Amino acid sequence: MRQAMDDGVTEVLSSVVDDVGQAVERNINGAQLLYELLSAPWLRALLKIYECLLQFQRLSPSPFLPYASGLSHEIMTVIQKTHRPSPEARELYSLLSSPHIHALLSTHDSVAQWDYEPVLPPLPDDLPDDEEAMRIVCLVKNNQPLRGEDHGGSVGDGLGLVRSRWNSLRRLTLERLVPARRAWSGEELRVDESDARLLPREGQPHPFLPRYQSTGSCCLCPQAAEHQKKRLNQSAPSVFSPAASMERPKLNREEGASIGGSSDDYAYPPPPVPAYSFSLPNSPILYKKCTTGGQSRNIPTPGRTPSCPGTRPPRVRTAPSSPATQRSTRQQGGATIRRNEETGEIYIARVIHGGLADRSGLLHSGDLLVEVNGNPVGGLEPEEVIQILTNSHGTILFKVIPNPGQISSNQKPVYMKAMVDYCPLQDACIPCPDAGMAFSRGDLLEVVDQSDAHWWQARKLPCAASCAGLIPSASMLKSKQKEQWWRQPLQVHTCIRPLSMTDNEDDPQHGDDKRNVTALEEINFDEADSDITEGIYLAGFRRSFRLWRRTSYRKRRQSCTTCSPNSNALNTPYEEVALYQRPPQENHRLIILVGAPGVGVNELRKRLIKLNPSTFQSPVPHTTRPIRPEEQSGREYHFVTKELFEYLVCNHRFVEYGESKGQLYGTSTDAIDEVLKRGRMCIIDIEPHSIQFLRTKKLKPFVIFVKAPSPERLRQTRRDARIITNFTINRAFTEDDFVELEEASQLMEAKYRQFFDSVLVNDDLQDACIQLCSIIQQAQNEPQWIPVSWGRTE
Numbered sequence: 086m087r088q089a090m091d092d093g094v095t096e097v098l099s100s101v102v103d104d105v106g107q108a109v110e111r112n113i114n115g116a117q118l119l120y121e122l123l124s125a126p127w128l129r130a131l132l133k134i135y136e137c138l139l140q141f142q143r144l145s146p147s148p149f150l151p152y153a154s155g156l157s158h159e160i161m162t163v164i165q166k167t168h169r170p171s172p173e174a175r176e177l178y179s180l181l182s183s184p185h186i187h188a189l190l191s192t193h194d195s196v197a198q199w200d201y202e203p204v205l206p207p208l209p210d211d212l213p214d215d216e217e218a219m220r221i222v223c224l225v226k227n228n229q230p231l232r233g234e235d236h237g238g239s240v241g242d243g244l245g246l247v248r249s250r251w252n253s254l255r256r257l258t259l260e261r262l263v264p265a266r267r268a269w270s271g272e273e274l275r276v277d278e279s280d281a282r283l284l285p286r287e288g289q290p291h292p293f294l295p296r297y298q299s300t301g302s303c304c305l306c307p308q309a310a311e312h313q314k315k316r317l318n319q320s321a322p323s324v325f326s327p328a329a330s331m332e333r334p335k336l337n338r339e340e341g342a343s344i345g346g347s348s349d350d351y352a353y354p355p356p357p358v359p360a361y362s363f364s365l366p367n368s369p370i371l372y373k374k375c376t377t378g379g380q381s382r383n384i385p386t387p388g389r390t391p392s393c394p395g396t397r398p399p400r401v402r403t404a405p406s407s408p409a410t411q412r413s414t415r416q417q418g419g420a421t422i423r424r425n426e427e428t429g430e431i432y433i434a435r436v437i438h439g440g441l442a443d444r445s446g447l448l449h450s451g452d453l454l455v456e457v458n459g460n461p462v463g464g465l466e467p468e469e470v471i472q473i474l475t476n477s478h479g480t481i482l483f484k485v486i487p488n489p490g491q492i493s494s495n496q497k498p499v500y501m502k503a504m505v506d507y508c509p510l511q512d513a514c515i516p517c518p519d520a521g522m523a524f525s526r527g528d529l530l531e532v533v534d535q536s537d538a539h540w541w542q543a544r545k546l547p548c549a550a551s552c553a554g555l556i557p558s559a560s561m562l563k564s565k566q567k568e569q570w571w572r573q574p575l576q577v578h579t580c581i582r583p584l585s586m587t588d589n590e591d592d593p594q595h596g597d598d599k600r601n602v603t604a605l606e607e608i609n610f611d612e613a614d615s616d617i618t619e620g621i622y623l624a625g626f627r628r629s630f631r632l633w634r635r636t637s638y639r640k641r642r643q644s645c646t647t648c649s650p651n652s653n654a655l656n657t658p659y660e661e662v663a664l665y666q667r668p669p670q671e672n673h674r675l676i677i678l679v680g681a682p683g684v685g686v687n688e689l690r691k692r693l694i695k696l697n698p699s700t701f702q703s704p705v706p707h708t709t710r711p712i713r714p715e716e717q718s719g720r721e722y723h724f725v726t727k728e729l730f731e732y733l734v735c736n737h738r739f740v741e742y743g744e745s746k747g748q749l750y751g752t753s754t755d756a757i758d759e760v761l762k763r764g765r766m767c768i769i770d771i772e773p774h775s776i777q778f779l780r781t782k783k784l785k786p787f788v789i790f791v792k793a794p795s796p797e798r799l800r801q802t803r804r805d806a807r808i809i810t811n812f813t814i815n816r817a818f819t820e821d822d823f824v825e826l827e828e829a830s831q832l833m834e835a836k837y838r839q840f841f842d843s844v845l846v847n848d849d850l851q852d853a854c855i856q857l858c859s860i861i862q863q864a865q866n867e868p869q870w871i872p873v874s875w876g877r878t879e
């Protein structure tokens with residue numbers, strides 16, 4: 086009956102459509118809609134396909150012959166031997182010789198011959214109940230650095246081959262619903278390096294040989310998985326659990342939650358867990374025990390001094406523990422292990438992204454390590470496990486019980502700019518300093534794994550290394566910074582003084598300089614106060630304009646970012662960035678030049694504008710000084726009253742302002758907007774601490790740091806140059822000026838480099854000018870990294 090229904094399904098549909106058609110004629114409500122639906126051509130087509138499939142199913146097709154590949158080969162040979170094959174024969178030849186047909190016929194033959202090898206042997210009857218499901222992972226050593234799968238596939242690449250074969254084996258497993266894949270402790274396998282296959286040891290035929298012939302395999306039976314899951318839940322320690330024993334200041338609940346991800350009160354920072362890293366498989370093994378019982382114990386790796394910003398040597402150091410550590414590098418590092426102190430079990434703590442273990446796809450965090458090269462590791466100290474790894478040659482064979490709760494981490498990389506320096510060797514909290522990655526302010530980081538709330542994995546860009554390193558998460562780093570800030574000795578912070586003439590007034594040089602000013606120099610200074618090129622007035626070139634800002638850089642180098650635990654830099658240890666290209670219809674990005682006093686910022690800006698005054702322009706500054714006869718308000722300056730100036734200050738309209746000779750000067754944001762609105766590129770030079778104020782979505786500033794050249798070149802190039810020191814002394818550079826300039830340049834770069842988008846060395850003036858032009862062109866027309874918040878549309 087059902088079959089008859091199935092066969093005549095299109096006929097049934099036709100008669101239903103007829104009936105509904107009659108209902109339509111009788112104007113029955115809804116009949117029209119149903120009629121349209123049932124008479125739709127797609128429905129008819131669908132039912133036709135359904136009928137065909139049913140018919141095909143009943144036919145149960147079987148292969149015509151089981152050796153189609155052989156037949157095809159025979160046909161091809163015959164065609165080849167034919168003297169003048171017909172066009173049809175030639176076409177047939179080209180069809181049969183295509184790799185796809187080869188593969189198809191070969192698969193056809195496998196199915197026809199019921200050739201579903203490898204045949205898995207039956208499971209032994211006497212399996213102990215508590216037998217765990219296991220995975221055997223074999224990583225093959227060779228003398229070349231192992232490469233990613235993209236390059237893989239060849240035997241020489243060992244790891245790629247292992248993984249691809251493992252994948253195919255897994256697929257086979259699913260198709261054939263093999264209930265379990267097991268390995269036993271004590272079983273011995275060796276790896277044939279020539280083709281990366283696992284073979285039984287000589288004289289020890291292994292019952293599971295066919296299964297492992299391809300590679301290590303995934304072993305999981307449902308009961309064992311359940312049992313293992315329970316066990317892991319009971320015993321596996323979390324990497325950072327609340328630890329009341331830590332004698333650290335407690336954070337309030339809100340801060341604690343951000344660190345620990347729970348509403349519990351957290352001891353801060355999270356308790357370190359002993360962790361060890363090993364690199365696989367072709368580098369000597371290395372390890373570091375970083376902490377025990379809350380005490381920091383960094384074991385340095387001699388001969389390997391990771392470049393750490395901050396330059397302070399690690400506080401606690403002990404002697405190297407083994408020669409193996411001396412040879413090690415983390416370049417090819419793969420994973421870290423940790424020991425459950427209660428059960429003595431060894432777990433994979435973390436798989437380093439892009440490392441060999443990660444690329445193999447066979448080891449995951451939370452996997453229980455049972456054996457390494459046939460040696461049971463349960464109960465061993467991590468150092469002993471590492472020693473086994475160190476002593477392994479050729480291949481490393483792991484037996485692991487996979488972590489059932491493992492989440493596949495397919496995270497999209499996030500790009501961040503480091504706003505602080507970090508050195509893992511100086512961090513007592515890092516679970517494994519060897520796996521850590523040092524970075525400096527301004528470095529661009531590709532964060533590839535954020536699954537751990539405390540420790541992320543990242544690579545530095547542009548990077549050659551495929552392997553990621555551990556870095557503290559943003560919340561972790563913030564907490565560290567706060568803790569560090571509170572720990573530092575009390576100091577008087579000069580930054581709380583407002584920027585004003587008082588700086589100049591207390592300057593011991595101030596009085597002397599003033600006394601030394603000659604009438605001639607005063608006149609020169611006034612002349613420099615305006616600049617006209619071919620009838621174009623170039624605002625913002627007055628040297629006095631920079632002079633009011635000029636205070637001894639050394640006096641002001643303590644700025645708020647280091648003086649307050651809540652300052653911006655501390656709040657955002659990482660700034661998420663994205664590539665941005667300015668759409669042609671949008672305003673140009675604001676170009677900011679910064680540099681140590683005397684390095685040539687003003688000179689470069691001046692030359693740039695003179696070169697192309699219709700493209701580049703500086704904002705017209707405001708001043709309270711009286712207007713001179715030849716001047717026009719809005720051209721050289723916006724001449725305003727003191728009251729208006731102060732009103733603008735109160736309304737935060739100035740990027741910078743200051744006082745010189747009793748008159749106020751300042752650059753307003755409105756003046757910047759005015760230039761940009763006219764479609765020009767606005768170039769300003771400011772003190773670096775003012776950059777923050779201008780870092781807005783609207784202006785999207787591009788900051789160029791003008792750097793002093795090498796000491797020799799500085800002295801050579803500035804031989805004939807004149808410097809204006811406080812209060813208009815226009816004279817040749819002295820040795821002291823050079824030294825101060827170099828120091829100031831270095832300090833400025835060290836302190837503010839996280840804000841610099843580009844660095845320009847002002848060596849030869851003409852070259853520097855050309856370079857500046859090209860940097861600006863790139864900034865405006867090519868993709869650049871900017872904070873993601875600047876790119877968001879509201």
Ligand SMILES: Nc1ncnc2c1ncn2[C@@H]1O[C@H](COP(=O)(O)OP(=O)(O)OP(=O)(O)O)[C@@H](O)[C@H]1O
Nearest residue numbers: 631682683684685686687688802806807848849850
């Ligand atoms: N690359 C260079 N080669 C030779 N001389 C240079 C170079 N760059 C700048 N100078 C000269 O050095 C002197 C100081 O330059 P400039 O006034 O531009 O410095 P600045 O960084 O703007 O400092 P300030 O704020 O004191 O004006 C000027 O006489 C300038 O012509």
